[in-house]
Amino acid sequence: MDKINILVIEDTPEEAMALQEILVENNYNVVGMANSHQEALTLFYQLKIDIVIIDVFLDGNPDGITFAETISIVPNALKPFVFLTSSKDRQIFERAKLTKPFSFLLKPFNELELLYALEIAVEKFYEQTNVFSSEDQDTIISNDYLFIKKKNALNKVHLRDIVYIEVENRYCNIVTEKERFVIQISLGKISEFLDTKNFMQTHRKYIVNINAIEQIVLNDNLLLLKGNHKATFSGKYKDIVKGFNILK
Amino acid sequence: MFFLFVFNLPFFVLSQSEPKTDDFSMALKRINEKHEREKDFNKSQYFFLKRNWDSTLVCSSRALGKMKDSELLDYSHYMRGYSFMMKKLFNEAKKEYGLVSQDFRFYYKITRNLGGIALEQNKYEEAISYFDKLEKLSNDDGHDLLRSTVIHDLGLCYFHLSQFDKAEKYLLKSVRLQEKDTLLLISSYMDVANLYYEQYKDDEAIPYFEKAYSLAKKTKDFELKRNATLNMAVVEENRKNLSKSLAYRKEYETWKDSLNDQNKVWEIAEIEKKNAVEQKQREIGLLESEKQIKITERNGFIVSSILLLLLLGMGTYFYGQKNKINKVILVQKEALNQLNLTKDKLFSIVSHDLRASVNAFRSSNKKLLDGIANRNYEALDSIVHKNVSIATSTYNLLENLLHWATMQTEQLYFNIESIDLFSAMQQIEYNYKPLFENKNLYLENKIPKAVFVLVDLDSLKIIVRNLLDNAMKFSKEGGTVSVYVHDSNDNFQYLIIEDGGIGMNKETKENLLKEGKVLNKKKNQKGIGTGLGIQLCKSMIGKNKGTFNIESVEGEGTKVIVGFQKFMKNG
Structure with a gap:
């Protein structure tokens, strides 16, 4: 699991520092700190960023919203934002609302509120709401990552790093080359959001990254995967594997 | 002769x-x-x-x-x-x-x-x-x-x-x-008279002339009259009776004139007729122009009366309109007066409270300074904690004030979405736990995970904070304030904040629940409190389409029950 990369756009140094402190403490990775609209844009395109925290007012102008509007226009560049503001001025918010699903946080805020706002931003952005607050799910699946809530913070796993997923009731064991961990998500949800080009179910319990398959032992119904991992495939899913072999 | x-x-x-x-x-x-x-x-x-x-x-x-x-x-x-x-x-x-x-x-x-x-x-x-x-x-x-x-x-x-x-x-x-035959007779008389006269038999002639003359007088024949009269004139002249002759001459002239003037009379009559016609024409013209003038006058009168009527109608209309507007203005004025009164009251209470808390802060700081001077470090801890609590409650007051102001001007951005009550409560608890502990109270969050309601998160926080403030204020030492939900069969999820504090009587409760009743100065309070908090809660609950209720037993405690709409996953 990797830390979430955050870009903080905040013109008040103390608040920026406070934010950074909380984020770092909660296992987030603050990759950049910008204090102007221009700098923010530069950093945004330079760095690999998962979430942006934007103060609405930069030097007294609602440049935070201007920034959000700017990146909204660029296709595929948009990331989840959290707007920081000290007042819920209707006009500003009506304008912010036009950008994209967003999360906002009213100053002053405490640690939990900030973390919650980050979660909501991710939920809304990937259109999978009420996930992190629920009891039966702690993961959101995007095109590239799994966003997993561990303790209070979010982590991410790149989908291409996953070797296979072992489903057990309401839990899933995510196995990468290096580590292995449990997430809370139903098989249905996974099948709904996972990219079928790269992942396929081989067994009632296994979902395998196609790119991680190294060898197929048909006799034993066994798949040999990267990093010496093994997964079985059942008769029910045999045909798919066959087809896959022929294609290969 | x-x-x-x-x-x-x-x-x-x-x-x-x-x-x-x-x-x-x-x-x-x-x-x-x-x-x-x-x-x-x-x-x-x-x-x-x-x-x-x-x-x-x-x-x-x-x-x-x-x-x-x-x-x-x-x-x-x-x-x-x-x-x-x-x-x-x-x-x-x-x-x-x-x-x-x-x-x-x-x-x-x-x-x-x-x-x-x-x-x-x-x-x-x-x-x-x-x-x-x-x-x-x-x-x-x-x-x-x-x-x-x-x-x-x-x-x-x-x-x-x-x-x-x-x-x-x-x-x-x-x-x-x-x-x-009179006419023939007159002629004959005259002829006879002439006959005698020619022979100078005047005495015989004159009676015939006179007869002719007297008969001629009765006829209408001007020629006969004239001749008879002329004859008489000549006769009288010859008799040297000149005055009589002159009279006859004159009569003759008149007959002659009348004969000659018969035509002239006609002409004159014509002229007179013409004149009369002209006169009449002129009169007609005059009458016509008078009529014209009358018509003009009448038209003028009609136009002016129409104009007047219009003016009157417009006047009445505008008067009515003005009255209506005045009424509206009066109502608005009363509402404004009420609002202004409320605002003034709010101002005085808020400033009073602010002064009190700042004063408390000042005296507490003085104690702090004294403690430092006396190197009484043990006391410092409690003093600083006290300061923090004063600052917090002052901050809360100001926060409420701000929200109140933004609510009143409809400037507050409101975004109702599905919110997990547990997470929200956690975030609030994070700030309140130390305050409770400081007061030797215990805050218990019994809300289960994943209870989703439709609410605007920030207003929910404001509501819960205020309610917790109240609960804290009226709790007894060492008491517990618990927060939990009650799931009902209707579309509402009820959030209950319960304390084991002093409670309140029915009257107070009803006063609190009463709609629009602003700023009830509460009796049992020493610290900060304006009634603004509860009022803000009520209007925010209203905006979230929620419900608000209080259950309380005096001396035993109070339950504040706030209902929010449930979030249904499929709608």
Whole structure:
């Protein structure tokens, strides 16, 4: 699991520092700190960023919203934002609302509120709401990552790093080359959001990254995967594997 | 001596004055009826009776060319002769009369007319021979009038021939015969008078003149009157009775004038008529212009009355409108007054509270300074904690104030979405736990995970914070405030904040629940509290379409129950 990369756009140094402190403490990775609209844009395109925290007012102008509007226009560049503001001025918010699903946080805020706002931003952005607050799910699946809530913070796993997923009731064991961990998500949800080009179910319990398959032992119904991992495939899913072999 | 104005009109003209009724015209009609086919004759006799001489001549000349009947020829010639005579063409008349045969029934008329013509042409002896023939011929009574005129004319002839004794004889005879006809009589009188006068027999002449004059006065014939008057004037003049003569002269002048002026009178009458017409025309013009003026006036009146009505209507309308507006304004004014009053009250309470808390802060800081000075470090901890709590509650007050203000101006951004009550409570708890612990109270969050309600997160936080503040305020030392939810079958999820504090009586509770009742100053309070908090809660709950209720037992504790709409996953 990797830390979430955050870009903080905040013109008040103390608040920026406070934010950074909380984020770092909660296992987030603050990759950049910008204090102007221009700098923010530069950093945004330079760095690999998962979430942006934007103060609405930069030097007294609602440049935070201007920034959000700017990146909204660029296709595929948009990331989840959290707007920081000290007042819920209707006009500003009506304008912010036009950008994209967003999360906002009213100053002053405490640690939990900030973390919650980050979660909501991710939920809304990937259109999978009420996930992190629920009891039966702690993961959101995007095109590239799994966003997993561990303790209070979010982590991410790149989908291409996953070797296979072992489903057990309401839990899933995510196995990468290096580590292995449990997430809370139903098989249905996974099948709904996972990219079928790269992942396929081989067994009632296994979902395998196609790119991680190294060898197929048909006799034993066994798949040999990267990093010496093994997964079985059942008769029910045999045909798919066959087809896959022929294609290969 | 003056010459007399002798009047001697031949009577043959006058005798024919009524041709329709005399024997000749009757005979003519009878002849005409007998010869209906002779169209030209019919026409000529018709014109003859109408005394249209020219037409008679034209028609009769045409008739003469066609007819052979000697009787009709005689009548035609007679009519032509008579017509010529009336047109004073005496020689032509004589020729025509000459063509009439001797045995024509009215041959005596021809003789008479020939005599008249001779008299007219001053051939007195020829005339006398004709008249003598006639006198011998006509002795019947039917020819009385004819006879009298013949005799008169005979008298005239002799008069002109200066055979006065014969003239006297005939004229007096004619006077006797003409007593029935006034006009003829007057003429005859005058002729007789002239006769005597010519012979200087004034005494005999004058009575005749006077008779003529007095008779003439009664007639309408101006010529007769004139002549009679002139004669009288001459007579009086000759008698040297000049004043009388002058009077007659004047009378004569008037008659002459009236005769001459007959036409002038007509002209004058015409002119007068014209004048009158013009006058009338002018009057009509005047009336018309008056009418025009009246119409204009009337139109003006109508227009102005319409305008006035319009003005009145508009006035009434605007007055009504103004009244309506005034009423609205009055209501608004009252509302504004109320609001302003509330605001003023709020101001005073808030400033009072702020002053109190800042004052507390100041004195606490003084203690802190004292503690530092006295190196009494043990006390510092509690003082600083106290300061933090004062600062927090002051901050809360200001926060409420801010939210209140933004709510009132509708500037608050409101975004209702599905919120997990547990997470929200966790975030609030994070700030409140230390405050509770500081007061030696315990805050218990019994909300299960994943309870989703539809609410605006920030307003939910404001509501819960205020309610927790209250719970904290009214809790007893060491008490517990628990927060939990009650799931109901209706669409609401109830969030309950329960304390085991002092509770409240029914009246207080109802006052708190009452809609729109702002700023109830609470009794049992020492610290900060304006009633603004609860009011803010209520209006925010309202905005979230939630419900608000309080259950309380005095001395045992209070339950504040806030209902929010459940979030349904499929809608």
